[in-house]
Amino acid sequence: MLCPARMRVIVDGLSKTYRDRSGQDVVALDGIGLTVEPEEFVAILGPSGCGKSTLLNIVGGLLGATEGEVLFEGARPAGQPLTATVFQEFALFPWRTARGNVEFGLEELGLPAAERRDRATRFIAMTGLEGFEGKYPHQLSGGMRQRVGIARALAVEPAVLLMDEPFSALDAQTRTLMMEELLGIWERTRTSILYVTHNIQEAVYMADRVVVLSRRPGRVLEVVPVELKRPRHEGQMGEPGFVQASERIWGLIKSQAQAALVEERR
Amino acid sequence: MSPARRVALALPAGLLAIGLFVASAHAASLVKIGALKLTSSAPLFIGVDKGFFKEFGIEPELVFFQAAAPIATALATGQIDVGATGVTAALYNIVLGGEQIWLVADKGREWPGYPLTGIVVQKELYDGGLRSIADLKGKRIGITTLGSTFHYSLGNILEKSGLKLEDVRVVPLQTMPAAIEALKGKQVDAIMLPQPFPGTAEAQGFGKILFWAGDLHPWQTVAVFFSKKFAADRQRAVAFMKGYVKASRYYYDAVLVQKDGRPAPGANYDDVVRITARYTEARPEVIRLGFPFQDRNARLLVMDIERQMKWWTDNGFMKRTIPLKGIVDTSFVEEAAKAVPEK
Amino acid sequence: MAVERVAAHDRAAFLRRADHRLLRVGALVGLLVLWEALTRVGWIPALFLPSPLGVIRELGEMAASGQLLVHLEASLRRLLLGFAFGAVAGVAVGVVTGFFSRAEAVGQPLIAATFPIPKIALLPLLILWLGLGEPSKVAVIALGVFFPMAINTYAGVREADPLLVRAAVAFGAGRWSVIRKVILPSALPMIFAGLKLGAGTALLLLVAAEMIAADSGIGFLVLHAGNIMDTTKLMVGIVCLSLLGVLSHWLLTRGERLAVPWRHTS
Numbered sequence: 085m086l087c088p089a090r091m092r093v094i095v096d097g098l099s100k101t102y103r104d105r106s107g108q109d110v111v112a113l114d115g116i117g118l119t120v121e122p123e124e125f126v127a128i129l130g131p132s133g134c135g136k137s138t139l140l141n142i143v144g145g146l147l148g149a150t151e152g153e154v155l156f157e158g159a160r161p162a163g164q165p166l167t168a169t170v171f172q173e174f175a176l177f178p179w180r181t182a183r184g185n186v187e188f189g190l191e192e193l194g195l196p197a198a199e200r201r202d203r204a205t206r207f208i209a210m211t212g213l214e215g216f217e218g219k220y221p222h223q224l225s226g227g228m229r230q231r232v233g234i235a236r237a238l239a240v241e242p243a244v245l246l247m248d249e250p251f252s253a254l255d256a257q258t259r260t261l262m263m264e265e266l267l268g269i270w271e272r273t274r275t276s277i278l279y280v281t282h283n284i285q286e287a288v289y290m291a292d293r294v295v296v297l298s299r300r301p302g303r304v305l306e307v308v309p310v311e312l313k314r315p316r317h318e319g320q321m322g323e324p325g326f327v328q329a330s331e332r333i334w335g336l337i338k339s340q341a342q343a344a345l346v347e348e349r350r
Numbered sequence: 351m352s353p354a355r356r357v358a359l360a361l362p363a364g365l366l367a368i369g370l371f372v373a374s375a376h377a378a379s380l381v382k383i384g385a386l387k388l389t390s391s392a393p394l395f396i397g398v399d400k401g402f403f404k405e406f407g408i409e410p411e412l413v414f415f416q417a418a419a420p421i422a423t424a425l426a427t428g429q430i431d432v433g434a435t436g437v438t439a440a441l442y443n444i445v446l447g448g449e450q451i452w453l454v455a456d457k458g459r460e461w462p463g464y465p466l467t468g469i470v471v472q473k474e475l476y477d478g479g480l481r482s483i484a485d486l487k488g489k490r491i492g493i494t495t496l497g498s499t500f501h502y503s504l505g506n507i508l509e510k511s512g513l514k515l516e517d518v519r520v521v522p523l524q525t526m527p528a529a530i531e532a533l534k535g536k537q538v539d540a541i542m543l544p545q546p547f548p549g550t551a552e553a554q555g556f557g558k559i560l561f562w563a564g565d566l567h568p569w570q571t572v573a574v575f576f577s578k579k580f581a582a583d584r585q586r587a588v589a590f591m592k593g594y595v596k597a598s599r600y601y602y603d604a605v606l607v608q609k610d611g612r613p614a615p616g617a618n619y620d621d622v623v624r625i626t627a628r629y630t631e632a633r634p635e636v637i638r639l640g641f642p643f644q645d646r647n648a649r650l651l652v653m654d655i656e657r658q659m660k661w662w663t664d665n666g667f668m669k670r671t672i673p674l675k676g677i678v679d680t681s682f683v684e685e686a687a688k689a690v691p692e693k
Numbered sequence: 694m695a696v697e698r699v700a701a702h703d704r705a706a707f708l709r710r711a712d713h714r715l716l717r718v719g720a721l722v723g724l725l726v727l728w729e730a731l732t733r734v735g736w737i738p739a740l741f742l743p744s745p746l747g748v749i750r751e752l753g754e755m756a757a758s759g760q761l762l763v764h765l766e767a768s769l770r771r772l773l774l775g776f777a778f779g780a781v782a783g784v785a786v787g788v789v790t791g792f793f794s795r796a797e798a799v800g801q802p803l804i805a806a807t808f809p810i811p812k813i814a815l816l817p818l819l820i821l822w823l824g825l826g827e828p829s830k831v832a833v834i835a836l837g838v839f840f841p842m843a844i845n846t847y848a849g850v851r852e853a854d855p856l857l858v859r860a861a862v863a864f865g866a867g868r869w870s871v872i873r874k875v876i877l878p879s880a881l882p883m884i885f886a887g888l889k890l891g892a893g894t895a896l897l898l899l900v901a902a903e904m905i906a907a908d909s910g911i912g913f914l915v916l917h918a919g920n921i922m923d924t925t926k927l928m929v930g931i932v933c934l935s936l937l938g939v940l941s942h943w944l945l946t947r948g949e950r951l952a953v954p955w956r957h958t959s
Binding site (some may be wrong): 523538 | 821824905917
C-alpha cells in the first residue's frame with residue numbers, strides 16, 4: 085500500500101434498540117465500549133443473538149445507533165474509505181467475474197479504469213486468485229469465493245477491515261487454510277481488523293484481543309488478551325497461552341450459550 | 351290377442367307412423383338457403399315471401415351470412431343446400447380443392463344501367479375534385495376481402511382505365527358494415543359495396559357514389575349454387591329451381607323493365623320494394639335507388655365464368671382454371687324455365 | 694433368527710426419466726407420414742386438411758417467388774418494433790415501481806386494473822385512434838408485451854437479494870449505482886421470463902392485428918388464404934407462425950443463457 089491509513093476505532097456507549105415482528109422493543113446492544121488500535125486484530129465473540137453482527141454493521145455504516153457513537157481517529161489519505169466489509173455469505177455479485185467483483189468498490193470510489201485494473205490485479209495476486217479472475221462466482225468453490233470477498237474489501241484500502249464470520253460458511257478444512265491465508269495477508273497489509281466469530285478457537289488463533297459479548301442485550305463481558313507470538317502458526321494451538329485464553333472465554337459464555345440455545349427466536 | 355285389441359293397438363301405432371312420415375317428409379323438403387342481406391337477394395326474398403317455393407313443395411329456410419366466402423364454405427360442407435352469393439375466387443378454389451359445388455343460375459350481374467355495386471368516395475374528396483377512376487390512383491379503397499366480387503370488379507375497372515391493382519391501396523375490412531364505418535371514419539378514401547350500402551352512404555351524407563361497377567365492367571357477379579348433395583337430389587333441386595324462376599320473372603317484371611332506356615317501376619314494384627326493405631333492413635328510399643340486373647329466367651352468362659377464372663389465375667388467386675363442365679350445370683334452370691308456365 | 698445374505702438393489706429405478714430421443718423424433722415423423730398417407734388415400738379431404746408434402750411444395754414455391762419474404766418481413770417488422778417498445782417501457786416501469794415506494798403506490802393499482810383486459814379487445818379502439826396502418830398494430834403488440842415485462846421486472850426488482858444490496862451500499866454505492874449495478878442485473882432472470890411470456894402474447898396479437906386490416910404479413914396470409922379457400926397456403930401460414938414461435942423461444946433461451954450465465958430458468 086502506498087500510504088496506509090492509520091486509524092483507531094473508538095466505540096463509546098453504543099446501544100441499539102429495534103422493534104421486532106410483534107411490535108415489541110428489543111435491545112440488541114447495550115452500552116458497548118471498545119477500541120481497536122491501528123494495526124490491531126480484534127475479534128468479537130459471543131453466543132447466538134448477542135448482536136455481534138449488529139455491532140459490525142453499525143461500525144460499517146450500514147445501521148444507525150440508538151445511543152452512543154463510533155469514532156474513527158487518526159490519519160487517513162484522501163480517497164480511502166473508513167471501512168470495508170467481508171460477508172459470511174460472500175455477497176459476491178453473480179453477474180460479475182472475480183475481477184469485476186474486486187473492482188466494484190474501486191468503481192464506487194471513482195477511480196479511472198487503468199488504476200482500477202492495476203489495484204485489482206495486485207489484490208487478486210495477494211489473495212491467490214491468479215488465473216481465476218475471469219471466472220464467475222458460480223464457477224468457484226466456497227474458499228475461492230471468499231478470497232474474492234477479501235480481495236474486494238482489501239482493494240479499497242480501508243482504514244478498518246470488518247469481517248462478519250467470514251469463514252463460517254466453509255468446511256472445516258478450507259476454513260483452517262483460509263485463516264492461515266488471512267493472517268498472511270494481514271501481516272503484509274497491517275490493516276486494523278474487526279473480526280466477528282462464534283468460534284472460540286478461531287478468535288484466539290487470529291486475534292490480539294477477544295471482546296466477549298453476553299447474549300441479548302449484548303454487553304461486553306470481558307476483553308480477553310491473547311498472549312501468543314506472531315506470526316501465528318498451527319503449532320501454537322497446544323500452547324498454554326492458547327488453551328488458557330480459550331478456556332477463559334468458554335467459561336464466560338458457556339452459561340450464556342446454554343440459555344441462548346433454548347431461547348425463542350424473535 | 352282379440353281382434354278388437356288389435357285394432358286398438360294398430361290405430362295409435364298407425365297414427366304415429368303417419369305422423370313420423372309427415373314430419374320427415376316435411377324436414378326432407380326443408381331447403382337451407384344461404385344468402386346475404388343485400389338487394390341482390392331480392393328474388394329469393396320474393397320467392398320466400400310470396401310462397402313460390404312452397405308452390406312446388408319446397409320449404410325454404412333463409413340462413414344469413416356476413417360475406418360471400420363463408421357461404422361457399424357452408425355449401426362445401428353441406429351445411430346449406432343452396433347458396434346465393436357472389437362468384438368469388440374461394441368458390442373456384444373449393445372445386446379445385448376437390449369438393450364439388452355447382453353454379454346453376456343467375457342472381458345478379460353487374461350490368462350497364464342497373465346499380466349493383468357502387469364505388470363510393472368520401473363526400474369531401476368528391477367535392478374536392480375526385481371524379482374519375484384515374485383520380486383513384488394512390489388512394490385507399492376499402493373492400494370486404496381480397497378475392498371477393500368487389501375485388502374482381504375493382505381490378506377490372508382499374509385495368510380498363512389503364513391502371514393496375516398495385517396503383518391503389520386495397521384495404522380488406524372483412525365485413526360490409528366495417529367498410530361503411532371505415533368510410534365514415536375517413537380511414538379509407540373510397541369503398542366498393544353493393545346496394546343498399548352505397549345508397550345509405552349517400553343518404554347519410556358521408557359518401558358520394560362515383561360510379562356503378564356495371565356501367566364500367568359488366569360481368570356475371572352473383573349466382574345460385576347447389577351443394578353436391580342437393581344437386582344429386584334431382585327432384586327437389588328442380589322443384590326449388592321452379593320456384594326460383596317464378597320469383598325471377600316476378601322480380602324482372604317489377605323492377606328491371608326499361609322505359610325510354612332506363613329501368614322504370616313495373617308490375618308489383620312497391621311490393622318488391624317492401625319485401626326487399628324488410629329482409630335487408632334498409633330504408634325503402636335507399637332500395638328504390640336501383641335493383642341489380644339478372645336474366646328474367648335466371649340463366650347464367652356462362653362464357654363470363656371462363657373469363658373470371660382466367661383473371662383469378664393471372665392474378666395468383668387460383669392455381670389453374672377449371673373446365674366449365676366441372677363447375678357449371680345449367681340443366682336445372684333450363685328444365686325449370688321450360689316447366690314453369692307464364693301466368 | 695436365521696442368518697441371511699441379501700443384496701441391495703435399486704428400488705428407485707422407476708423414478709428416473711430417460712430422454713427417449715428416438716421416440717420424440719419418431720413420433721413427429723410418424724404423424725406426418727400417417728397424415729400424408731391418409732390424404733393420399735382420400736380419407737382426409739385435401740381441401741380441409743392439405744397433405745404435408747403439398748404444404749412443403751407450396752412453401753417452396755412461395756419462398757422462390759419472394760411472396761413469403763414479403764409477408765415474413767412485414768410480420769417481423771411489426772413484431773420487433775412492438776416488442777422493443779413494450780419491453781423497454783415495461784422494464785422501465787417495472788424498475789421504477791419496484792424501487793421507489795411512491796411509484797409503486799401509484800403504479801401497482803393501475804397495472805393491476807389494466808393488466809386483465811385482453812389486449813385483443815383494445816384493438817378496435819387503437820385502430821380508431823391510430824388508424825388502420827402500422828401504428829395501431831405495433832401499439833397493440835407493444836401493449837401486450839408491456840404488461841408481462843412490467844410485472845416481471847417489478848417482481849425481479851423486489852426479489853433482489855437484500856444482502857447484495859447491502860454489500861453494494863457497504864462499498865459506497867448510492868441509489869442509482871444500486872439500481873444499475875445490483876437491482877437490474879439481479880432482475881435479469883425475471884426479465885427474461887417476462888420476455889418469453891411477452892413473445893407468446895406478441896405473436897398472438899400480431900396475428901389478430903394482421904387479420905383486421907392488413908395487406909401483408911403472415912396473419913394476413915392466413916386470413917386471406919382462408920377467404921379464398923386456398924387451404925394449402927393457409928397451412929403454409931400456420932407453419933410459418935409455428936416456426937416464428939419456436940424460433941423466438943429458442944432465441945430468447947439462448948440469449949438468456951448468454952446474459953444470465955449464473956442461472957438457468959428454462
